[in-house]
Amino acid sequence: MTDRTYRVTEIVGTSGESLDQAIRNGIMRASQTLRHLDWFEVTEIRGHIDAGEIAHYQVGMKVGFRLEDS
Amino acid sequence: MTDRTYRVTEIVGTSGESLDQAIRNGIMRASQTLRHLDWFEVTEIRGHIDAGEIAHYQVGMKVGFRLEDS
Amino acid sequence: MTDRTYRVTEIVGTSGESLDQAIRNGIMRASQTLRHLDWFEVTEIRGHIDAGEIAHYQVGMKVGFRLEDS
Amino acid sequence: MTDRTYRVTEIVGTSGESLDQAIRNGIMRASQTLRHLDWFEVTEIRGHIDAGEIAHYQVGMKVGFRLEDS
Amino acid sequence: MTDRTYRVTEIVGTSGESLDQAIRNGIMRASQTLRHLDWFEVTEIRGHIDAGEIAHYQVGMKVGFRLEDS
Amino acid sequence: MTDRTYRVTEIVGTSGESLDQAIRNGIMRASQTLRHLDWFEVTEIRGHIDAGEIAHYQVGMKVGFRLEDS
Amino acid sequence: MTDRTYRVTEIVGTSGESLDQAIRNGIMRASQTLRHLDWFEVTEIRGHIDAGEIAHYQVGMKVGFRLEDS
């Protein structure tokens, strides 16, 4: 087996609903343009407040994916 | 437009139910005494355990709000 | 009252379902072998991705428990 | 001389012009409501971008001030 | 039981005598204006030196207190 | 409104003149190839020294931009 | 001489009296069940406040001890 190399990119997923949904939304969108997504790691949990309520959650994530042999 | 200044205060929201609810509880309580709440950022996720079960979640947050022109 | 000492151990709870469930799964398993569990603190939120979807959440936690007087 | 106590509060100063001006704007606004401001410490330098240009700088600062003897 | 919310404020206690006394001085002063103080956490230990001797210790602390139901 | 996803990329802007100019140079160059730039966050301030003078400032920044719906 | 391996465990020592005593209490209790204790490193200094006074200090420590050859 060859020694694989991975790339790590950083995204921010958002949701008006919940933390979990913000993570899933970000992963879902990233998987549309990046192949071989392998893992994620949450780096930041923030959100915007509007009129005393959470307008949307923003979850920063590092997302790792395997590079194909070139 | 004038250059706004924001203040950031730190709170801990709690809930016996879930992480999301602890965040919402903290924001809701803060919005009763602070006006112009604009964003939050989670700084710590902890909780107490009682008899092997999570008694309550404690989510530390920084909460930012706009200062009115004085 | 004597001055208590606590030990802190580190675990990773996992769940295919949600962050909250990964935390609960880890605490539940830890409480089977450790007595007097008192608090937890989340140190890391990661997960594995399979075919563009979250296969499971992995939540790293420090878990504190009271040592009995020896 | 008695042993003084200080409070530290966190603000975000903004400016469309420069980092230095964002810091000065924040300090100036804080000094309108807080007495005995003594020091500041920059904790975060961010900004918003609009149409490829910096719309405004946002500088997070801790600001310390002496509490009067009560 | 309702879900409580806490606020966290940052202070710097000082003492010419010892670390412990600087912590106690800060807590004592904070308790004169804040009710329901619940915990503290040391964030920074510094001090000033004068003529080769420690003139005073400065201990930065986060101090948490329970917000009353509003 | 759909839940947006953002990507965060890291750049280093440089300038022989000032910190502010190094930030502006980096943002300007990034905006030539990335659309919808939304915010930046300074992560590192360094520089090279030549003959006892600052030859150029190097400012590391995270730059966030909105991903278009795919 | 063989290459030794050490284990590091985390404890929280407490005392109603002082920081130093909280450290000593934690080490003393740990030494009742762990052999070959070699070093400690303070990771956290906290405490509980009751009626405006420090009820007890809590000092988090990593404690290292040599594993015996197996």
Place this chain on the structure above:
Amino acid sequence: MTDRTYRVTEIVGTSGESLDQAIRNGIMRASQTLRHLDWFEVTEIRGHIDAGEIAHYQVGMKVGFRLEDS
């Protein structure tokens, strides 16, 4: 001389053999698709263990490269 801008990307190099080889493998693979690689900085050293032995080393790295004038 114009003021250059650099991009920083994050990769994970792996090797079954050694730390140094994991770094070299990652750099080698990155240089196949990125031009003007200029520096790297190790951010994380991890690895997988299989049957009590290190199956492979995983070294996280930031890799910087100069952007061409556009």
Place this chain on the structure above:
Amino acid sequence: MTDRTYRVTEIVGTSGESLDQAIRNGIMRASQTLRHLDWFEVTEIRGHIDAGEIAHYQVGMKVGFRLEDS
């Protein structure tokens, strides 16, 4: 498949020879008493110097292992 829980323990491996060997020595010793070792993460690289030469390398590591279903 059930949701697994992992424990993370911290060790320090040492070697008079090299970083890689210090890591391997620590893992090897840990695998004599812990089953299902799954991953490691380096947290600290230190060493002792004697007469101007490196007497031994000390590599701090977190080591994760799967808990068996109880």
Place this chain on the structure above:
Amino acid sequence: MTDRTYRVTEIVGTSGESLDQAIRNGIMRASQTLRHLDWFEVTEIRGHIDAGEIAHYQVGMKVGFRLEDS
């Protein structure tokens, strides 16, 4: 070419005028006693406030310089 070794020393430059000037002042003073200064890295941005205005900026920096072959 031999393998060079560098030393890193920490300084605090100050200025009543601006951040940039505080950095330049520190580098200028350091270059009077240290030869072969090669790079700097800002580690802390603070300042003193007097009568609601910034009395002086204090910029902490690490400064690296090449050691001559001995």
Place this chain on the structure above:
Amino acid sequence: MTDRTYRVTEIVGTSGESLDQAIRNGIMRASQTLRHLDWFEVTEIRGHIDAGEIAHYQVGMKVGFRLEDS
């Protein structure tokens, strides 16, 4: 008044007696060879354990001192 520059050096003070004494011992020794000592900041609190008791405290400190005009 000219803009002063400070140097920051790192020391480790030790004591068999207490944290406070380890800090004082380090400052006292540093003041024998460095003039114009102005402040210190604790960066690390460690210690060695011998036969289940604390053999000595080791307190890492940054110590700042004013450089004379050259």
Place this chain on the structure above:
Amino acid sequence: MTDRTYRVTEIVGTSGESLDQAIRNGIMRASQTLRHLDWFEVTEIRGHIDAGEIAHYQVGMKVGFRLEDS
């Protein structure tokens, strides 16, 4: 036995060959001008890349040495 004080200085060792050699080169050079070197701690691992290959490794280290009684 008197209470010793240590100084900690920061160096960067380099090597075109390997991480271990960069560490050894730095220690070797430091030991030519500093007596009583006692320990080192790696703080940063970086390197320069030239034509897709690692030109040299740069390992930042803190190096501690005992101060002689003055």
